[in-house]
Amino acid sequence: MEFLLLIGCAVAPGIALMSFFYLRDSCDSEPLSLVGLLFFLGMLSTIPVMYFSDWVSQSIESPYARAFFSVALIEEFAKYILTVIFALRLREFDEEIDGIVYAVAASLGFATLENIIKALVLGWETVAIRAFFTVPGHALFAVTMGYYLGKAKFATNKQKRTLFFSFALFYPWLFHGTYDALLVSDHLYLIMLIIPFMIFLWIYGLRKIRHAQQRSPFEQLGGSAPDV
Structure with missing residues (x-):
């Protein structure tokens, strides 16, 4: 029973x-089946990404360098690739x-x-901390990624599209690495x-x-939202 409660x-x-x-x-809500697919693909990526990250970490001595290059970069790049490959060309992806x-x-x-x-390995002491910091952190890194991927999809010229695709990986990597x-x-x-940093991320x-909502073609705009 305690095992199920922990899970x-x-x-x-x-x-x-x-x-x-x-x-x-x-x-214009997305189909739950497609959102569930991306969620499931994210789960499938977890173990190989964790193993690859641990393998890369073995060749990096500095804990700060490991944070940025063997953890943040690898994890955010995996999520970036999943979203670009499986979501960007969806017909349902019709607003930023x-x-x-x-x-x-x-x-x-x-x-x-x-x-x-982590909960199975480290027990209850890690559940609360990760619930308030780590898991929301992953979601908030992804908000920035998705925001710029949405802007890249609907960009009006190649230069802007390239810039937004770059931002979609750079900012989540920077935020994750800093965290x-x-x-x-x-x-x-x-x-x-960590506490003020999480407040900043929220x-x-x-x-x-809010900017993405204002730019939706399905919402009557009361004014123009910033482009970046």
Whole structure:
């Protein structure tokens, strides 16, 4: 019974966050089957990505370099590839905010299975911390990724499209790497910066969602949203 409860608590944050971000696309919601597919693909990627990340980590001495290059870069690149390959050309991907929904689905699929594995290995003490920080962090990194993938899909020229595709990987990598670098620090004051950093990610992410909502062709615009 305790085992099932542990699994349930490990899964709950991903499902709750997925529901929250899915409902932000209120004008033209994506089919649950496609969102579920991206979530499932994210889960399938978890174990190979974790093994590859651990293998790369063995050749990097600095914990800060590992945070950015053997964890953040590999994980975000995997989510980026999944979203580009399986979502970008979907007929249902017909507004910018759809990029956020699909990227968050892939990211939370990854984070949910990772959360289950960590909970089984480390026990209850890790569940609460990951529920409030790590799993939301994965979702918020993906908000930025999906925002710029949505802008890239509907960009009017090649130069903008290339720039937005670059931003879609660069910003999640930067945010994820910064998050992990703070966690592995030996200094308590740096570790405590996780709290204001998460607040920043929530504010930044919700702002990007609002911009994407305002640019939806299915919503009557009261004004123009910023392009970047």
